[in-house]
Amino acid sequence: MTVSSLDLIPDFDLSARNTLALKSRSRFGVMIETPDQVTAVFARAEESGLPLRILGGGSNVVLSSGYEGITAVVATTGRRVLEDTEEHVLVEAAAGEVWHDFVAWTVEQGFGGIENLAGIPGTVGAAPVQNIGAYGAEVADVFDSLVAYDAETGALKTFTAADCAFAYRDSIFKREAGRYVVLSLRLRLPKPWAPNLRFAGLADLEAPLDPAKVMARVLGLRGSKLPDWRVTPNAGSFFQNPIVTLAEAAPVLAAFPTAPNFPQADGRTKLSAGWLIEQTGLKGLRMGRAGISERHALVVINLGEADADDIAALAAHVKASVRARFGIALHEEPIFL
Ligand SMILES: Cc1cc2nc3c(=O)[nH]c(=O)nc-3n(C[C@H](O)[C@H](O)[C@H](O)COP(=O)(O)OP(=O)(O)OC[C@H]3O[C@@H](n4cnc5c(N)ncnc54)[C@H](O)[C@@H]3O)c2cc1C
Structure with a gap:
């Protein structure tokens, strides 16, 4: 991958790329489809003296009307089961995958652990950024590790949960915004599955329970509460x-x-x-x-x-x-x- 092979889109329209539907344009945009392109886009930004920002699904941002820099949209795909043992299932997804699709994919296979986080908009790569949470669960609960590009060193780094410094809607990726680009996420889903029904609204779910039943209730509750x-x-x-x-x-x-x-x-x-x-x-x-x-x-x-x-x-x-x-x-x- 050479720096010049990046396909920069001039006058990039982001109006349909943010859930607040704010009219917004960026001087340049680029779709990141391979991890190599992250290195390339940082090199291009430095070479051209333009600022660079990272965007996923645009569901947790307030975008300015005009950005005089490069907006890199993380659009890498891929998900797989890495291990399936008696104690856990280890699953991995690329940062550009849609978070809810990833959740549904685990649930379809009978794997429990993130069903309470169904229906949250956005990408897999942004999930650890603010340690997404809902219905008594958060991504840190099942986090195994992630790989991110570090713009300061120009190298890839594997993060453990401790490295991420997760807190309520917070992590190192939010605190050091702009430094890291999350490229892939691994979650360790525990076995046997135990439903997390701590949140009012789930407590009355009746046995027999499975992750799909909990997910359906979560989606129903979300639909009834949020516009x-x-x-x-x-x-x-x-x-x-x-x-x-x-x-x-x-x-x-x-x-x-x-x-x-x-x-x-x-x-x-x-x-x-x-x-x-x-x-x-x-x-x-x-x-x-x-x-x-x-x-x-x-x-x-x-x-x-x-x-x-x-x-x-x-x-x-x-x-x-x-x-x-x-x-x-x-x-x-x-x-x-
Ligand atoms: C209707 C609705 C309901 C929601 N419900 C919940 C909820 O229940 N719980 C909850 O926690 N959140 C919720 N959110 C917020 C939002 O869905 C999450 O924060 C989500 O993780 C944002 O993902 P995104 O891909 O859209 O990120 P963006 O909005 O595109 O980006 C958010 C931030 O993360 C950074 N970022 C994005 N991708 C990467 C990456 N790969 N590497 C490094 N940085 C990156 C961006 O630079 C930006 O600073 C909701 C949002 C909406 C619109």
Whole structure:
């Protein structure tokens, strides 16, 4: 692979490549179909002096209207079973695979372990970036290892779970944004499978259970709660659930003793960002071309023709209002690129 063999697309249109449907163009775009092309695109960016950013399925980003650089879309494919023993199944997928298709593929084979994470939009490569999670599970629970390109050294590196420093919606890949490109992910699905029914909404599932039954319930719940981004463009949960000290949570819990809160191992507690926003009276808010979903207070929506500035203005208003009402700071989950 030579640097010049990269197929750079000028004036790359990203409007259909982000779930918020923001009108967005990049000076150049490139589809990354082989791991070699990652090395090549970094070399090209350096050679040309242009900034470079990585995009997967565009489901956790707020894209600026115009980007004066190269947008590299990770589109590598491939998935396989590496080991199937009495203790576990080791599965691997390329970063550009669609996450939900990967989940469904494991479930179709009777493998359990990631069925609670079904229906999350985006790619396999982005899953460890914010340690995706839903319905009482997160990708770190079954993580084995991943291979990423390190732009600082120009070499490939294999990461263990400890290397990734996973936390709630966080990892080294998010903290050191721009440095690593995840190329492939390995998950270790434990055997025998035990359903994870900790989350309310799954607890009443009746035996006999299998991963497919749990996945079907998860998909049903997701469909009933979240607006479909294909109909109402959005980026899923727009704010992280704030993890705060008990002193910080005290005013909320004193005023609302039944406010949702989830004690953490470190003595802090996790509050519900959606609940805080709803109690602040912002559910269904309309602000210019952006708004808050009437179905879910955590979901910021594009009302049509919104751009990143509209989304940022709405987010700032929500953060200021929740802080004024409860003294709690919210942080955006999507990345402004
Ligand atoms: C309707 C809806 C529901 C959602 N529900 C959930 C949910 O339940 N739980 C949850 O955790 N998330 C959820 N999300 C958020 C989103 O689906 C996840 O964060 C997903 O992992 C993003 O994948 P992506 O490929 O679209 O990443 P992008 O949006 O394309 O990128 C996100 C970030 O990751 C970086 N990135 C992308 N690919 C790579 C790579 N290969 N290597 C290194 N960096 C990379 C990008 O540079 C960017 O910073 C939801 C989103 C939507 C729209």
